[in-house]
Amino acid sequence: MSIHKTARIRNVGIVAHVDAGKTTTTEHMLFESGRIRSLGRVDAGTAATDWMDVERERGISVRAATTVFQWNDCTINLIDTPGHVDFSSEVERSLRVLDGAVLIVSAVEGVQAHTETLWNALRTLRIPTIVLINKMDRVGADAQRVLNEMKKYLSPDVIPIQQYDGLEEAFLGVKGLWDLDEEGENHRIADSQELYEGVLERMAEHDESLLDAYISGNKVPDSVLVERLIGLTRQAEVYPVLFGAASKGVGIQELMNAIVEYLPAPAGKSEDPLSGVVFRLERDKVMGKIAMVRLYGGRIQNRDVIRNTTLELDEKITQIRKVHAGHHDDVGMLEAGDIAGVCGLSRVRIGDILGSEDSVPPAHRLTLPLLTVQVSPVQTADYPQLVAALQELSDEDPLLDLQWHQEERELHMKIMGPIQLEVLTHVLQTRFGLQALFGQPTIIYKETPTCAGFGFVAYTMPKPCWAILKFHIEPGPRGSGLVYHSIVKPEKLLPGYQNEVARRVPEALQQGLRGWEVTDLKVTLVEGEHHVWHTHPLDFVLATPMGIMDGLSNTDTTLLEPYLHFRITAPEEANGKIMHELILMRAVFDYPVIAGERFTVEGTIPAATSLDFPVKLSTLTGGRGTFTTRFDGYRECPSGSEMTRQRRGINPLDTSKYILSMRNALGSQRS
Known part of the structure; x- marks a missing residue:
């Protein structure tokens, strides 16, 4: 692949807390680009990237979905990731192969705990990021409040580059500070001097020449400011903020323009040594195992024999396919900078390096499974089939870490949470025709x-x-x-x-x-x-x-238990009862912050004591409280705690x- 051709590719992931509107945004991007002919709906189970049965029935994404479309003469490989914390392993594997990301934040709910987890991962990996404040048309939308939260919890370097017209039902649309004219030159279209100066002020923190101009009051040409904004965005120093209402398609074209303009093209050339990583596994009834591969260097074609460096073996490629929401097109070749499904690698696993590992970025761990659960078949005769099915699922998600104890005839798996259990039960039934019983999840101590x-x-x-x-x-x-x-x-x-x-x-x-x-x-x-x-x-x-x-x-050894960082937002009248519950659960927390008729409290809490708290919070607040958490490490258990596991x-x-x-x-x- 030539440098010119690589420049027309973007490998982008859409990440967000659950229900911020990722899949709806993806759906409208596919529609606007002509990739799909009609719009699907998440709540109706017709979204293109929610193609698994369980996703359509539940209305949530449980697997990262890879799709591809064309926009402004650019090929965009888009990965729509799950938003629920139970499926964080899907997100972390996707982050490894991205050159850029779109973080979606709801204009109503704002920055939530899992938003911060995702943001920290993006920053650790230095992935250039655009932020979309979505759901501007919903009741309770407050863009300025959310911007302030983003500056407080995420980064002071988030920079709005659009004006928005109205909020909630009065939201009419967005106007960019700049736009490209027919000659490809940027010119200002928004009339907000305040917006322009906000961009200049934030950019001046990162650029001495802009700082001199800002202090002296000299005019900075728009073309210079845009060029520096693009450069700093691609270096993951600043983060442009856009606004939209994905359910109505408002702001979607502007978002796609920004992806092409502000996010970087992949590095690497087809003349380089072969270098790639397997970041997902899919199953096809005809082709069998399909390895989703991001190639950082070199080129592979149908019938090539390639080296799996991790397993130290060679395997032959039978087909290379572009994947779109469960459908595959045979393309015959995969070149540096691109993503595709590779067939024929029968022994390949997630995380395996193909060729040289020099160009492959390291993996990043978002969170850890904190629960373990025992699995058994409803029909005893199904035991061998259940072992095989769970092993296959564990290959696709290594964090499940299937433990098969043959002597005791016991199967144990690690899980993130109860929704993952529901999904596993459903997948075993629909994909393998197996009915399984899961025991009560227990905390994983160390x-x-x-x-x-x-x-x-x-x-x-x-x-x-x-x-x-x-x-x-x-x-x-x-x-x-x-x-x-x-x-x-x-x-x-x-x-x-x-x-x-x-x-x-x-x-x-x-x-x-x-x-x-x-x-x-x-x-x-x-x-x-x-x-x-x-x-x-x-x-x-x-x-x-x-x-x-x-x-x-x-x-001797000391017992450790997992802790969570939490944030509770609830009606003020429930304050006393919630504080009492937090003390009983051994939580450590700051003073509550009261805003209007609601309060927010943050702190850390043992995972073991808070398993049932979401249900209790709903009862205490009449369903009007939110409890969001992220993993915060292991700490010593109170003295006298004796949690043992059978050896x-x-x-x-x-x-x-x-x-x-x-x-x-x-x-x-x-x-």
């Missing part, structure tokens, strides 16, 4: 070392075996996860054996003293020894968990039983 200490193992009997390890284990800062390194010299323990230990330490920490994953710790291999004749690499597979668990028994397999602290069990399991692998 453990962390209480103090520093050593773990030691000398696995030298029964022969033949020899693996001696000594670990230093110490607590780490909250949120640091596992930090592992070795200070053992290669002559004491061969690099191959050290690599085996490094691979097994994370596995050994999956179950701590209380059965939960151990996190936020630093593990250092301080001593290690192998034997020239008796050691086999598998000895370290067996020895590592024994050394780690010995260390944890010496350090799977033999505990490595029971050394004789563990060695016997592991040697039987590993026996066939020893040479």
Whole structure:
């Protein structure tokens, strides 16, 4: 793909809190561009990008939908992402492959907790972003209030570049500060000097020449200001704000113009080495597994054999398809900068790197599943089919992290929330013809070392075996996860054996003293020894968990529980009752802020104590209260808390039983 051709592509995601109007906006963009001939409706289940049965029935997006359309001689690959926090994993995988984003904020509800989560992810990844304040025609719309919220909670660098005419029923439309004339030159069309000066003032914070002109009162030509605005937007320094009413199609063409003008084209050329990432998996009844691929460099064609660097294997492409809302067109080629569905990669998984990883941006974790649930078939005979179905769904969403315990005939999955459970139940029924029962979701706790200490193992009997390890284990800062390194010299323990230990330490920490994953710790291999004749690499597979668990028994562990940052908005008369409930739930919160007849309170709260609070809040406020949350990390449980999980397999602290069990399991692998 030439540089010129790449310049006519935009890879854009639409992100927002649930019900801000993402899918409706996408629908109108497809209609205005001629991609679809008639408008669908989310509430009627006819939106093009809500093509799954469950989406049409519930009126919400549960999967990121990829579509493509043409506008102003530009190909726009658009990803409509789910807004509900239960489906954050779909959003985080999409963010990785975007060059730009449109964040939609409701003019009525304003900035909500999940809006902030999305914004923080966009900023971490430095994704250039346009903001659309939608639903300007709805009762309760207040654009200025929402702008103030955005400057407070998101960034002071949000810059309105449009005038809006009226609010609520009186909303008539928008007028841009500039527009392109027939020669492609920008000229001013809005008559607001205040709007112009607002743009200049904010831009001057980022540009010295504009700052000098602003301070001295010199006139800045519109063409210069627009050029700098485009440049700073593409560098993710400032964020243009537009207004609209997507349900009526107002402001949609202006939004599409802004996507082409302000958001960047993808980098990379088809002459570059092959470099791409798989960010989604879809299933087709005829073609089987379809891997959605964003290509950062190189070119692939039908029948090419390409390298899956992550899995270290080669696979042959059978077809390359452009995907639009569940429909596919065979295009035969995918070039740098573009997105398409690739067929024939039977073993591929989400996150796999194709070719070189040098050009692929890192993944970003939006949130974590905080609940675990047990799954069982209604009909016992369906057990094998249920395992296979859930494994397939886990391939499509790795955060489900399916755990299949064959001996106990138990299936466990991690989930984000109750709506995800409803969707999983529906998908198992409609896609696989299976009826499943889900147990009561329980909170996922974690453990962390209480103090520093050593773990030691000398696995030298029964022969033949020899693996001696000594670990230093110490607590780490909250949120640091596992930090592992070795200070053992290669002559004491061969690099191959050290690599085996490094691979097994994370596995050994999956179950701590209380059965939960151990996190936020630093593990250092301080001593290690192998034997020239008796050691086999598998000895370290067996020895590592024994050394780690010995260390944890010496350090002891502290129980951690997940916390949420919350924001409650409710009628003022419910203030006292809500404060009382928050105290009972061990919440930590600021003083409530009262505005008009409503109040807002923010703080942090344990996930475990607040599972049922949304229902209680609805009762306390007659349905007029809102409770929005985002994950805020793990913290220590109150002293005396004892939440244990049944251990799977033999505990490595029971050394004789563990060695016997592991040697039987590993026996066939020893040479």
